[in-house]
Amino acid sequence: MxxxxxxxxxxxxxxxxIFAVSMHQVGLSFGVSPLERRLVxxxxxxxxxxxxxxxxxxxxxxxxxxxxxxxxxxxxxxxxEVRFRGQVVVGPSRERAIIFQxxxxxxxxxxxxxxxxxxxLEAQGMRASEQKPIIxxxxxxxxxxxxxxQYPGQxxxxxxxxxxxxxxxxxxxxxxxMDEPFxxxxxxxxxxxxxxxxxxxxxxxxxxxxITHDLEEAIYLGDRVAVLGDTPARIIETIDADLxxxxxxxxxxxxxxxLALRHRLFGLLRRD
Amino acid sequence: xxxxxxxxxxxALFIAVWEISSRTGTLTLExxxxxSDILLAGMEGLGDGSILLATGQTFETAxxxxxxxxxxGIISGAVLGLxxxxxxxxxxxxxxxxxxxxxxxxxxxxxxxGFGVSMETTIVAYACVxxxxxxxxxxxxxxxxxxxxxxxxLEMTFVERLRKIILPAAFARINVSLRVAAGIALVVxxxxxxxxNPRGLGYSLILxxxxxxxxxxxxxxxxxxxxxxxLNALLRNIGPAAIVLSRASQ
Amino acid sequence: MRxxxxxxxxALGFALALxxxxxxxxxxxxxxxxxxxxxxxAGTVLVAxxxxxxxxxxxxxxxxxxLLGWALASFVGVAIGAAIGSSRLAxxxxxPTLDFIRPLPASAMIPVAVLFLGLSNAMSLSxxxxxxxxxxxxxxxxxxxxxxxxxxxxxxxxxxSRREFLQKIALPSAFPDIxxxxxxxxxxxxxxxxxxxxxxxxxxxxxxxxxxxxxxxxADLYGGLVLLGVMGFAANHAxxxxxxxxxxxxxxxx
Numbered sequence: 001m002x003x004x005x006x007x008x009x010x011x012x013x014x015x016x017x018i019f020a021v022s023m024h025q026v027g028l029s030f031g032v033s034p035l036e037r038r039l040v041x042x043x044x045x046x047x048x049x050x051x052x053x054x055x056x057x058x059x060x061x062x063x064x065x066x067x068x069x070x071x072x073x074x075x076x077x078x079x080x081e082v083r084f085r086g087q088v089v090v091g092p093s094r095e096r097a098i099i100f101q102x103x104x105x106x107x108x109x110x111x112x113x114x115x116x117x118x119x120x121l122e123a124q125g126m127r128a129s130e131q132k133p134i135i136x137x138x139x140x141x142x143x144x145x146x147x148x149x150q151y152p153g154q155x156x157x158x159x160x161x162x163x164x165x166x167x168x169x170x171x172x173x174x175x176x177x178m179d180e181p182f183x184x185x186x187x188x189x190x191x192x193x194x195x196x197x198x199x200x201x202x203x204x205x206x207x208x209x210x211i212t213h214d215l216e217e218a219i220y221l222g223d224r225v226a227v228l229g230d231t232p233a234r235i236i237e238t239i240d241a242d243l244x245x246x247x248x249x250x251x252x253x254x255x256x257x258x259l260a261l262r263h264r265l266f267g268l269l270r271r272d
Numbered sequence: 273x274x275x276x277x278x279x280x281x282x283x284a285l286f287i288a289v290w291e292i293s294s295r296t297g298t299l300t301l302e303x304x305x306x307x308s309d310i311l312l313a314g315m316e317g318l319g320d321g322s323i324l325l326a327t328g329q330t331f332e333t334a335x336x337x338x339x340x341x342x343x344x345g346i347i348s349g350a351v352l353g354l355x356x357x358x359x360x361x362x363x364x365x366x367x368x369x370x371x372x373x374x375x376x377x378x379x380x381x382x383x384x385x386g387f388g389v390s391m392e393t394t395i396v397a398y399a400c401v402x403x404x405x406x407x408x409x410x411x412x413x414x415x416x417x418x419x420x421x422x423x424x425x426l427e428m429t430f431v432e433r434l435r436k437i438i439l440p441a442a443f444a445r446i447n448v449s450l451r452v453a454a455g456i457a458l459v460v461x462x463x464x465x466x467x468x469n470p471r472g473l474g475y476s477l478i479l480x481x482x483x484x485x486x487x488x489x490x491x492x493x494x495x496x497x498x499x500x501x502x503l504n505a506l507l508r509n510i511g512p513a514a515i516v517l518s519r520a521s522q
Numbered sequence: 523m524r525x526x527x528x529x530x531x532x533a534l535g536f537a538l539a540l541x542x543x544x545x546x547x548x549x550x551x552x553x554x555x556x557x558x559x560x561x562x563x564a565g566t567v568l569v570a571x572x573x574x575x576x577x578x579x580x581x582x583x584x585x586x587x588x589l590l591g592w593a594l595a596s597f598v599g600v601a602i603g604a605a606i607g608s609s610r611l612a613x614x615x616x617x618p619t620l621d622f623i624r625p626l627p628a629s630a631m632i633p634v635a636v637l638f639l640g641l642s643n644a645m646s647l648s649x650x651x652x653x654x655x656x657x658x659x660x661x662x663x664x665x666x667x668x669x670x671x672x673x674x675x676x677x678x679x680x681x682x683s684r685r686e687f688l689q690k691i692a693l694p695s696a697f698p699d700i701x702x703x704x705x706x707x708x709x710x711x712x713x714x715x716x717x718x719x720x721x722x723x724x725x726x727x728x729x730x731x732x733x734x735x736x737x738x739x740x741a742d743l744y745g746g747l748v749l750l751g752v753m754g755f756a757a758n759h760a761x762x763x764x765x766x767x768x769x770x771x772x773x774x775x776x
Contacts, residue, residue: 072679074675074678074679091678092675092678092679092681093679093681094679094680094681096679097679098675098676098679100672100675102672105670105671105672105673106670106672106673106676108673108691108694108695109771109772110694110695110697110769110771111694119676119680119690120680122690123680123681123682123686150774151771151774153771153772153774154774171679171680274614275614275618276618278611278614278615279614279615279617279618279619280618281615282615282616282619283618283619283622303634303637303638357529357532360529360532360533361529361532361533361535361536362533362536363533364533364534364536364537365533365536365537365540368537368751369751371709371750371751371752371754371755371758372747372750372751372754373712373713373716373750373754375713375716375717376713376716376728376731376746376747376750377747378720378732379720379731379732379734379735379736379743380557380735380740380743380744380747382735383557383735383738383740383743384557455625458627459627459628459629462627462629462630463627463629463717466629466630466632466633466721467629467717467720467721474629474630477630477633478633480633481633481634481636481637486637489633489634489637490634493626493630493631493634496625496626496627496630497622497623497625497626499625500624500625500626500627501621501622501625503625504625
């Protein structure tokens, strides 16, 4: 609570000027001919502060993944603009790392864990000797030391997702875009990874945009939660998840503030 | 539509460049001829029936060989498919014979039959029997055991079993192998004619080359492409058509 | 102590029975010794050639022909396959033409090749390459066009160039398909090597078999056929071993 107040007072003016990412009246429609044209997202305006953990919730198929891909620069909006640190986003970049839900399709099955992490470092032109210490550090950080020489096919879902995260961290990104990353994992692994990602984002002062359909996950993780809904999709409301940090799987989820938020968000989502 | 248009760019360009450069004299290889001459030779060949005759001869041996291979392959395949023990005993022999290319047997067949239809048919049959046999074995092995039990209960003879249960159940996969074999039959037939046998399309190709009638040779090559393509298209639709027909006749 | 599988013995027995029947028929002169030499005779001829070393030259000649033609076909096939598999434009431009040429039997190109290149090794190699390219090409197209879209996106985000993408991601991803195509291409290469040798009197196993027929030396003929079968088998087996090594990541499942 204390930190939040300090930040608002001291840096309000400069903070408001340049956001990590922002979307201004962004719209996206698919289809070329007027007959096929389908408006998927409309009038999305969203600002994400540096170091903020923003969660976006919405029912399946509501366009959450599309929104994330717009932020990443993998697709261009048909209306409005997406900015990254003030500059218009024209394409994908190493600075905006994206973590896919289906980890098996996002990892290279023919390379072992170290090799997969090395991919990001190769993209930065690093020589093998330079890569070694960085890979070792990331393996340690993500708890992958034992699996360093194993192939993704030999690992559990949780481990594979950790590898993906490690590879993204190796990119040295400025923002982490996560597309329902824990959706395919069992509850216990999911909770473990939730806490790991919270720790990571605090340590590295990382800006994170986290997509999920799980209400509780969104409230647990986020500084703010944006609700995506309607057709075409728009941001229905953005709520501050003003709960004490560091978060705890047990106590935070029982906090009356948590429950109140849960009620509110449930109502918003149920609306459509 | 777009695909047809873009797809024709390269061939059209190729033909245009070939025609123009051969007329302006920049390209004067004797072995080359030119598209317009080739077209003329082709029409001549079609008109006087020579190409069609040769095609008929090639198709004759290909079809004959394919039929022999099909009958042999399907029946043996059914027998072996039904008896796992028998299959495992015979399998090494099959695996040992299979790698021998059918075309390598040409001199042997020549020795035995001399030039002509029998020799070519034998080679075609040998080449086609393996894919049909192997696929039939695995298709029969994959038949739902209950259907075979039913045949036992109804005390069916082998022939009845084959006709009423085995063939219909394994039809789809056997059909695919027949398509593959048909392609092989055509290729092998033409090959035998090119190397040895003085009949059919392969032989007329060699004749054209040796008498330096290059325009005829290229025309025949083009013709081969056309019938090969048409055959593939036909075969692709035969399977579904046969299924529709058999359903209709029930 | 390993138990001996009775079925394997029966299998061996079956093959031996066939050979023995053949031998018997030959002894009893029930089949013409001109067309069907006894297996014994064919065997002794082979052994003799092994002993005097004359067996290696044709094996090497045909083998080299097969490998060179196959290598050529493979490189070109993978290159074109990569282009078609990863670029819609390349596919639309090339595929229709390729679909039209594909049904042409490779041996039909022999007269053309002879016209341009005479009865030479170059003729043989070009015919082999023409025929062997198709399986590799088709397999490559399939392999390159089924790269996971997520990997494509990862590559874009990391900032890889098109070349780096093809080299680091698309090619390894397509390997399993490519190797399957290579295997079929190898078999075709052997067949075409033999055919071109017969046609152009080039030294090698094909020519040996052809010549043996001319002079009615059937024992040599059969010997040559056996060698051919063994060669085909050995080449395929070598490729399987190679495949297992390269794709070992596929077999490691806990």
